[in-house]
Amino acid sequence: MIASEQEGHKLATFVLVHGAYHGAWCWERLRRRLELAGHRVFADDLPGHGDAYDPHNMTLANYANATATLVMGLGGDVHLVGHSMAGAVIAEVAERIPDALTSLAFLTAYLPENGQSIADLARHDEQVRIAAQRVDVDGVPCLELSDEVLQQHFYPDANADQLDWVRGKLHPQAIAPFTVAVQLTPENFGRVPRAYIHCEKDKAIGLFLQRRMEAVQPCDPVLRLPGGHSPFVTDVDALASVLHELAE
Secondary structure: OOOOEEOOEEOOEEEEEOOOOOOHHHHHHHHHHHHHOOOEEEOOOOOOOHHHOOHHHOOHHHHHHHHHHHHHHOOOOEEEEEEOOHHHHHHHHHHHOHHHEEEEEEEOOOOOOOOOOHHHHHOOOOOOOOOOEEEEEOOEEEEEOOHHHHHHHHOOOOOHHHHHHHOOOOOOEEOHHHHOOOOOOOOOHHHOOEEEEEEOOOOOOOHHHHHHHHHHOOOOOEEEEOOOOOHHHHOHHHHHHHHHHHOO
16 A cells, blocks of 8 residues: 555555456546545457457456556555456456465355366356356457346446446457366465455355355455445445455
């Protein structure tokens, strides 16, 4: 965390890493909340996402490279937050540049062990089976969310205005990043403090799997939000409070 303080609170530098199908746009409301509290907050589109949509660029290596470059450009002392798929991304970044990180925060995110992929972890989810549609985008195998899946699994607690804001911003997600095993060591990834934020009514990554991953790769602190998979849209104030607490 950075050294300056506001109203007795330590201020922090956060890098927010979005999950599959999304872009940096999903953090807009959370970013504003954290900045109002005095924190520095950065969120970029992962390669292939957002306005520069191109599933050919959606690889775990590209994701980790881009995120590590962003973190290094900020001069270190970064709290790195990953949502969902981005748990694997921030784990890879921690393996590469542990000294640049103050902490990792896994927001209802995949938390792999060395040699595991997201697909490996998802097979252990006894509560959730997402029927995403397989599509081909310019020769790249992808998954696409129907409106029904979007509402039932990713935004079950969203209101109509929130769903309208999200619709139209999502893109098909290349499958490739889900299949790559991370390479992690105790000497690098293992020495970065990590927190886990459970979302207790998550229907995209079930609470059973969240707890299983966090038990295998212990985190401290472990924090909880009461809602679904996407609190950066549906419960912004509570998520901002949790991250502010992590920065203390």
